[in-house]
Amino acid sequence: MTSSQTSTPEPPASSTHAGGSGGPRRADEAERAGGRVVLDGVTWRPYGRREPVLRDVTLTLEPGERVLLAGPSGAGKSTLLRAMAGLLETADAGELSGSVTLDGHAPGTRAGEVGLVLQEPGAGIVASTVGRDVAFGLENVALPRADMEPAIRAALAAVGLDKPLDTPTSALSGGETQRLALAGALALTPSVLLLDEPTAMLDPGHAAQVRASVEGALAAYPVTTVVVEHLIGPWVGLVDRMLVLDDDGRLVADGPVREVLAAERQRLLDMGIWVPGEPNPTPLTTVKNSPNWTDAATGSGKNSPNWTVEGEQSVAASALTIERTTRLVDGSTRTQPAAVLGEPLSPAAATSTALVGPSGSGKSTVLLAFAGALTPAQGEVRAGDRPVADLTSRELAAALGWVPQWSSSTIVASTVLDEVLVASRALGEDGDERVAEARALLAVLGLDELEGADPRELSGGEQRRLAIAAAILHRPPLLLLDEPTVGQDRHTWAAVVGLLRDYREAGGAIVVSTHDAALIERAQTVVELAPPPRPPEPPATQRLLAARAGPLALLAGAVLAIPAGIIPDHWSVSLTVLAVQFVLAVVALTAVGRGKRPSGRVRRVLFRMCPGALGALSVGWSTWLLGGNDLTTAITAALRVLIIVFPSAVLLPLVDPDRLGDHLAQRLRLPARPVVAVAAALQRVHTFGQVWTEIGLARRVRGVDGWRPVPLVRHLAVVTFGLLVRTLRLAADLAVAMDARGFATAARRTWFAVAPWRWPDTLVVLASLLPIAVAVVAPALLTRP
Structure with a gap:
């Protein structure tokens, strides 16, 4: 795909080579209009869940159809996409019945025929640099090396990711990572394209650019496409058909998109689906009026002091410049500005501050600085008269709550209820009253029936709501939230926004990074961040x-x-x-x-x-x-x-893992599958430090680490176990991402780089x-x- 500022983007240069054929397309395939997908009685119950996530789903997608898949949070939309891709059992264990076929065969049996963008695209990064990551799928479909770089650059331009091909993938923001994942899928021009919330983390401008890129690709090569989105309005003009799953994972509506929206309008609203043209729901009145909350505490009624935010908000920042240093494999480093906060920011009690700006402008980075996880190159963040980074873990937990961009990174407990109680227990507030309050919070956020479930098995939207509950239960004076409403349906959105409103009215200060216009409208202060200026090319570094x-x-x-x-x-x-x-x-x-x-x-x-x-x-x-x-x-x-x-x-x-794979395969003639698997695993090893840091930060912000001998040993043991669990989860997601780009079924491979x-x-x-x-x-x- 090539970028265009005045017209619809052209299809990727790779549209002449993949098409799900496992190699360059033949002339008689040039007009093929995508694949035919048939699901017959598909039911899926993950191990550890009492009820199925999908129930008896039967449908047929005709070649070239553009389908919008909608449903409330946790309805099984992402699971259904994995079933269509033939990847449901690649990384997940459970009971599967029914069948799925693509053009009469099992999906995913031909390299490159299905393109899948995961809900958390960062988990699907398969290479250490931007160019190599997009090239991965092209290698699996045996595209000639000479054709790869134009296809890679076209796909990156189509999604607006203007980065050098040697940019480390670890240096990308969440929104940039999402665009990279989409570029990797589009570059393959597959028979079936499955997009799991492809614009969820993007600002309106980049989201529109991604939709235009998808529209341009589908106009030139009409592959069968299924898009999962909560905000369905912008996609209505791009799709032909709408499928709706209910809370039980059943297919309850299926038809032309405008007919379904007209005939099922009230039903869709009752299910919590964002119906175009409908105003935002009214935020719910949450725990401050909840009998379960107040009765469990003092029974004092509506204005129970147990909902009053405890402590005074004292965290404030001067003007900040925050830099990130990325160490390259050759031993050199690349330091670039990651965020610039041009004016001091002192969140006041009972106020909400919205950080806004395009993807990559540094909103998440500023939140991390407020949480004491990053040291600014210029300026500082202080809690009273001390740098926030100098606070002990318990002091930090008492001062603030933190909800990260990817909520899976904060999970430290084995059940949903225990996850909510982590910070409260660390602060010595683990009595029956606080447990009852935790259950009330879970009920407000629609998670009460999952309190005994493993939080790692929840959907993305459910994990985000869980992180909010865990951050707010102990009532810190400052709440830091990164995109808290992403992945929420109307009902859960109303619960989240109502909870934040009640928290603010109780005296809490909120700093939220968001693209949600309704949240921005409710903020007392709006701070707009611009992408940091790109520095000139760094001077050559001695090797x-x-x-x-x-x-x-x-x-x-x-x-x-x-x-x-x-x-x-x-x-x-x-x-x-x-x-x-x-x-x-x-x-x-x-x-x-x-x-x-x-x-x-x-x-x-x-x-x-x-x-x-x-x-x-x-x-x-x-x-x-x-x-x-x-x-x-x-x-x-x-x-x-x-x-x-x-x-x-x-x-x-x-040793560069990607280059090692190139050399093992090309110089030693080793089989491609084990070579690529080893290279991808080694690439993940290089991220262990980052994963360790994420888990450590999640525990530190929630008050559960310490430097006394026994707590320190316990902390190291728990973080190490958390690293193991998270690594296994990442490995499972990596396997899905690799197989979604043709790795499992590649009959032969070409290689982007020489060896x-x-x-x-x-x-x-x-x-x-x-x-x-x-x-x-x-x-x-x-x-x-």
Whole structure:
């Protein structure tokens, strides 16, 4: 797709190659109008849920139809999309009955025939850079390398993502990540295109651009398309047919979109669907009038002091400039402004402040700074007379509540009810009254029947409401919310907005990042953020000598350290080998060329050596203890461990997972599927630090970490377990995203990047053989009289 400022966007350049055929389309396929999808009695009950999410869904989508799928929050819309894509059992466990076919065969059995944009697109990132991520699907359909870059650039331009192809995917905002996911799906020009709330996180301008991009693609190549959106009005002109699921996951309406809207108007409103032309619902009067809330507390009635916000709001910011530094694989860094708050912001009690601006303007970044998660490059955020980042975890929880952009990142408990009570229990408020209040909040937000469910299994809209309940139960004086109404139907929207209104009227201060016009209208203060100015291209950064080598050479250098560590049988030889490795490491980390010299090289190697040093001490101690207190043997054993791990600490961080996959497949001719899977897994390993930080922040903001020995050990254990659970969830979503772009059924692959072997690769391998040679020769030299 190519961008156009004066006309409807043209179809992607890739529209001449994919079409779900597993390769370039033949001439007789050029006029194909999408795929025919048939569902017969599809029922799905995830394990852990008592009731099915989908119930006996039967329908047929004709080739080229444009379908809008609507329903209340939690109705199973995202689940139905996965069923149509043939991916329902890829990552989820449950009971499935009925059948789904695409053009007479199981969907997803032909590479590239189904394009799916997930509800949380960040979970579907499969590569470390923007260009490689869009290229992933094109590789799976075996598009020739020469045709890939034009197709990639056209798809990115179509969704308005004006980023260099080497931009790290980790540096994108939530809205930018959503556009990247859409670009990856559009680039394939599939037979069936499934879009799960593709504009939910976008500002109106970019949302209109995405809809125009989809419309242009469908006009040129009318694939069968299903769009899930809560705000259905903007899509009515783009679709032909409307499907409606009810709360029980049943298909209750099906027909031409305008006929369904006219004939079922009141029924749709009663279900909570956003019917075009209808005014916003009246926000509900929530817990301050709830008998369950007041009776559980003091029974004092409507104005119960138990709903009064506790403490005074004291968090305020001066004018801020917040930067993000992204470390690239070659050891260089890229620092860019992430948000600019031009004026001081002091949220007052009983007021609401809306942060507005286009996607990528830094709204979420400002909220993170208020939560003490980011340190501004200029200006500061203070809580009274202290930087907010200096508050203890309990002090921070008492001062504010936080609802992030992706609510799944805050989940730290195993049940919905326990998740709501996390902060209250951390602050010592875990009595029966507070439990009853938590249940009242869940009832207001439509989650009362799910209080025993695993919060990770809730829908996106349900998780967002759960995060709001968890942030508000302990009544902090400041509430930070990032897009709180995304993914909500009319009923749940009214509950959320009513709850926020009651919280504000009770004396709370609200800072909300939103594109929701109704929320903006209700705010007393509106702060408009503009995208930070793009800095000039950074000056060239000196490259490390080792970074000039390819991933296979770097991996070989780490592996060759194993025999170098095993061969020596005396500590003197081991020490000599280690000294040689040290000299080689100094050379490898030397930065040459024009530009800024990279910093922190030695510090990062020392940090990565910490586990190896602990392992060496442990091995040395156990060898000394079990080897008759022989110090020589113990030192030799410890040095062997250091010899083996030291090159890995220097070289492996320089391995680009994407390039490693390229080289393993193209240079070593290994099978594509395991190679790509390993590369994608390694790409996820590089995000472990970010996931750890997210979980740690979620616990810190909710008062459940600490630095005393027992709480610290408990915190580390829980965060580690949370990292494991979250990683498994991310791995499951990654599997869905990869298979949605043809990975599971790719008969053959092409590769976007070349995989050359250059002279630096040879030098690295030869240098890595030197410690082995020293280990062999040194004993004779050291024992020579």
